[in-house]
Amino acid sequence: MAVLPIKFTKTKRDRLAQVLWVLNWISVVTGIILFILGIFLKVEINKRQDLMAERQLQSVPNMLISVGLIACMINFLGGKICYDCVDTNKFLRWKLVMLPYIICTFFFTLSVLVGALMCYSMHGQLEEALTVGLRDAMRYYKDTDTPGRCFLKRTVDLLQIQFQCCGNEGYRDWFQIQWVSNRYLDMSQREVVDRLRSNVEGKYLMDGVPFSCCNVNSPRPCIQYQITNNSAHFNYDYQTEELNLWMRGCHQALLDYYTNIMHSIGLTVLIIWLFELSVLTGVRYLQTSLENVLRQGDPECESDGWLLENSFVETARSNFNIIKHLGKFNQISSNGDPNIDKPSTAHYGPDNVPLKPLPTAS
Incomplete structure (x- = not known):
């Protein structure tokens, strides 16, 4: 029994072909959208790749770019096929192409769904990449x-200013690393030398943050040094007063930024997948209805269209049997003829007695 059969008249078939022709051209536009989204995501990741560890983050934009290009080609061909299917005679030259085209389109539609799911599953990789990348950038x-690192100060400062964040998880992260180069430390001052000697690793640590951590909305001049020393500042208590620093860590700020982008792209790709699935369904109905017209031999007659000629169970069983027979055929081909290595039995006539050798003349 066919799955979801629909009866089509000549008018309905022609109208379906025309609608699918338009939808395929719209699908070409959606393919361009996928391509643009992939390029946009790739640019956004490359823009801050110095703040991310290598975690195969380019797989998602590369997937979107590839799917977008394939969508343009497949739907361009689909538009041509549907345009010719208005005429039954023109359908004859596409008859052998239709089923492979539908199969390829099915796997393409599946890849669009995979791309959408990849957008939502990228959160874990992104979080780990940002944690490691920001930690190294601050270090x-x-x-x-230093060649290869001289730009990181500017990159981190611009990040903290643009995203209004400070440190990796918060401003206290700067207390645990030396962010002032030794070339700018006055070694003649005893305080500097004592601070260096007091640290096991010989680092100059202090309760201060870079200028880019300062909150520009604060009415008080920025306090970026001796943050935890109440006596160093007038009318100041760092435990109770809201500091004039950005409170949010840059890890969370960047993670929220990229997560919003990924979710927006994922939702768009998911909508495109539903649209492509509807186009694929329409093309399948058009193909089966036109093939039934050819079987009946009357271009003006009614014909049935369906998604599957048999039920899902019967179709799965049939495909399984085909695969099983192919497996047996390959096994026989690999083993060769089973009679090749079998020793043959000699037959010496009805009595099965070997002939005596002829006497030789002496």
């Missing part, structure tokens, strides 16, 4: 004279 913040 190398002071290396302004």
